[in-house]
Amino acid sequence: MSTPAPKxxxxxxxxxxxxxxxxxxxxxxxxxxxxxxxxxxxxxxxWWFVLNGxxxxxxxxxxxxxxxxxxxxxxxxIRTISLQQQHALQSELNRRLGDxxxxxxxxxxxxxxxxxxAFERLxxxxxxxxxxxxxxxxYSATTTAACFDAIARALAGRRNIPELRFIRQxxxxxxxxxxxxxxxxxxxxxxxxxxxxxxxxxxxxLSYVEKGDPYPRQCEATVEAVVRQLGLSEQEWTLCxxxxxxxxxxxQPYTDETLIEWAKEGRSGVxxxxxxxxxxxxxxxxxxxxTNKELFEEAGGSDYQYIPALNASSAHIQLLADxxxxxxxxxxxx
Ligand SMILES: C=CC1=C(C)c2cc3[nH]c(cc4nc(cc5[nH]c(cc1n2)c(C)c5CCC(=O)O)C(CCC(=O)O)=C4C)c(C)c3C=C
Ligand SMILES: [Fe+2]
Ligand SMILES: [Fe+2]
Numbered sequence: 001m002s003t004p005a006p007k008x009x010x011x012x013x014x015x016x017x018x019x020x021x022x023x024x025x026x027x028x029x030x031x032x033x034x035x036x037x038x039x040x041x042x043x044x045x046x047w048w049f050v051l052n053g054x055x056x057x058x059x060x061x062x063x064x065x066x067x068x069x070x071x072x073x074x075x076x077x078i079r080t081i082s083l084q085q086q087h088a089l090q091s092e093l094n095r096r097l098g099d100x101x102x103x104x105x106x107x108x109x110x111x112x113x114x115x116x117x118a119f120e121r122l123x124x125x126x127x128x129x130x131x132x133x134x135x136x137x138x139y140s141a142t143t144t145a146a147c148f149d150a151i152a153r154a155l156a157g158r159r160n161i162p163e164l165r166f167i168r169q170x171x172x173x174x175x176x177x178x179x180x181x182x183x184x185x186x187x188x189x190x191x192x193x194x195x196x197x198x199x200x201x202x203x204x205x206l207s208y209v210e211k212g213d214p215y216p217r218q219c220e221a222t223v224e225a226v227v228r229q230l231g232l233s234e235q236e237w238t239l240c241x242x243x244x245x246x247x248x249x250x251x252q253p254y255t256d257e258t259l260i261e262w263a264k265e266g267r268s269g270v271x272x273x274x275x276x277x278x279x280x281x282x283x284x285x286x287x288x289x290x291t292n293k294e295l296f297e298e299a300g301g302s303d304y305q306y307i308p309a310l311n312a313s314s315a316h317i318q319l320l321a322d323x324x325x326x327x328x329x330x331x332x333x334x
Contacts, residue, residue, distance in 0.1 A: 005333045006128035006163075009103040010093070010324050011118060012086055013134045013147045014279060016108030017076035021067055026060035033110040038146035041208065063282075070285040078281035082106055082135070084312035085279065085320070092321045101332055102324075103127060109147050115154040122162065129163045129331050133324060135278040137176055138218035139169040140204060165327055171218040172225060175319035179310055180222070180275050181229035187271065187307045194269035194303050196236060198258070199223045200288060201276040203241035203250040216241075216251055222275050242274075242292075243283045259292055263301030270296070273307040278316070280309045 018029040034040055034055065040047055067076070074080040086106040093102045103125060107118035122130060134147040148166060155161045170176050184197065201219045209216055223239045242255035255272075262270070272292070274284045289306035296304045310316035 005331060007103070007126050008101065008129040008131070008328065008331050009105055009122050009125075009127040010089070010328075011122075011130050011132045012082065012089070012104065012106045012320075013115070013132065013150075014078060014082045014106075014108055015143065015281075016110035016112075017078045017281065018067065019112055020075070021064065021071050023060040023064060026063050026067070027056050029111050030059060030063075031056060036110070036146055036149075038149060039142050041205075066282060066286045066291075069290055070282060076281075077285060078279050079108070079112075081279035081309075081311050082108075085135075085317065088312050088317045089320055089324075092317050093324065096321060096325065097332060102328065109143075109150050115150050119154050119158075119162075123160075127162060130165070131324060131327055131331075132164065132166045133320065134167065135320075136276070137169065137173075137278065138171045138201070138215050138222065138276055140208075140215035141213050142204060142208065142215075144168060167323060167327055169218060170319075170323050171222045173319065173323060175315075175322050177222070177225040177229060179313070179315035179319050180226045180273070182315060183307060183310060183313070184226070184230060184271070184273060187305070191305055194271045194305060196238065196262075196267070196270045197227075197230075197232065198255070198270055198272045199226070199237065199239045200242045200255045200272055200274050201239070201251075202274075202283060203244045203254070205246075206249045206251060209251060219276065226275070243287060255288070256292055256295055259296045259301065259304075260299045263296050263299035266300070268301050269303040270301070271305050271307055274309060277309045279311055284309055 016029065016033065018025040031051070034051055042050070070077055072080065083106060086104050090104040093104060103122070105118045105122060107113050107115040109115070132147065132151060134144050136143040151164070204213060204215055220239065223237070227237050238258065240253050240255040240258050241251040244250035244254065259270070272288055274288060277284050284306070293304045293306070
């Protein structure tokens with residue numbers, strides 16, 4: 001009889017969200033998130049004054065209203081949806097590989113459930129091999145590499161660390177492209193098709209890209225593949241970047257400014273999809289689906305629709321399972 005393979009886990013990572021809807025919880029979350037050097041590259045001393053003197057005293061109160069618009073009884077949507085993804089993926093991997101072959105865990109880079117707590121649970125379960133899947137399809141140092149650093153920090157000082165594999169990106173994976181294209185087609189069937197399809201991605205400071213972050217090239221590759229599948233002409237789609245913070249230039253064109261410009265030009269009818277967000281969150285549900293719609297309509301536009309993220313849809317779970325299984329090669333019982 002051969003010895004069974006060491007126990008294996010799949011660790012899903014997303015960005016994180018405040019624990020509760022209160023200024024104190026928001027401040028705690030923002031402090032952790034915006035203290036990460038992967039996210040903010042400004043000189044430390046300057047940033048310390050900006051964070052403690054400008055951002056933390058004022059932004060939590062402003063964000064209370066934004067989060068209040070999307071908060072549910074279960075809490076923040078990104079956390080609820082990520083938990084649904086974890087459970088659905090656990091069932092799918094049990095079905096594909098057999099019960100108990102791979103334990104699926106969830107953690108957030110910032111806040112809870114924390115990466116440290118996830119590794120503690122895995123250690124208690126006797127897991128010796130961990131495949132890490134950051135739920136960011138397009139690689140960026142600000143997100144994917146921040147996950148890597150957070151894992152290293154969580155394991156620092158441990159005597160026994162597990163064997164690790166790390167998935168860097170899946171922006172061009174055929175199943176991802178197909179899931180996005182199908183979600184657009186389904187939306188068109190159910191809600192009607194608007195004249196233009198906008199792809200809106202979270203932005204990045206331009207200086208990060210100039211220093212070598214490949215993120216925008218990967219966003220472009222995703223969009224090119226999806227529009228090819230949908231058979232769209234150049235005039236039927238636009239790629240934009242949203243959610244900029246601060247006064248430095250970020251990736252352009254900006255989503256909000258583009259929408260206002262279109263509305264002023266008398267162009268109406270736009271479907272917006274956000275392929276970089278694997279779960280709906282503040283930036284999609286509040287910024288894109290509510291605030292940007294209001295901006296568009298106030299500037300004279302009409303017929304604006306948001307296409308939900310892939311979330312815990314069957315197509316999404318299948319593609320995440322495919323991605324994981326491919327990377328688990330050699331780790332499982334034959
Ligand atoms: C200021 C720097 C920021 C960079 C760089 C950045 C990159 C980046 N972020 C995401 C995904 C998400 N960001 C979210 C919220 C959010 N992002 C920033 C700042 C930067 N993000 C802030 C300050 C916040 C908090 C809200 C706000 O103050 O506006 C979220 C949503 C979390 C939630 O609770 O729902 C996600 C998801 C990506 C993918 C990305 C780079 C590619
Ligand atoms: Fe962000
Ligand atoms: Fe935002």
